[in-house]
Amino acid sequence: xxxxxxxxxxxxxxxxxxxxxxxxxxxxxxxxxxxxxxxxxxxxxxxxxxxxxxxxxxxxxxxxxxxxxxxxxxxxxxxxxxxxxx
Numbered sequence: 001x002x003x004x005x006x007x008x009x010x011x012x013x014x015x016x017x018x019x020x021x022x023x024x025x026x027x028x029x030x031x032x033x034x035x036x037x038x039x040x041x042x043x044x045x046x047x048x049x050x051x052x053x054x055x056x057x058x059x060x061x062x063x064x065x066x067x068x069x070x071x072x073x074x075x076x077x078x079x080x081x082x083x084x085x086x
Contacts, residue, residue, distance in 0.1 A: 009017075020042065026033075028040040044058070051058040064070035078084035 024035070024039050024042055026036040026039040028036065028043050030036065047058040047061040047063075050061045054061075062070075062073075064073060075084065
């Protein structure tokens with residue numbers, strides 16, 4: 001599950017990342033300038049695309065650093081909610 005960072009990328013992905021980094025890259029949720037707003041809009045659109053693909057709400061999509069972090073986040077949430085017990 002955690003090989004996405006080291007897997008070869010299709011040219012479409014390379015081109016998309018290159019385009020974004022060259023023209024739209026900025027901190028999201030921090031800036032009140034047009035580049036930051038455009039970057040944040042792209043971020044939210046990506047969540048809508050993922051949500052549509054997996055059949056959920058965009059607000060339910062959470063990006064994490066890697067799959068290990070994501071699995072630990074889920075496990076900790078289940079323990080704290082008392083859904084997961086020994």
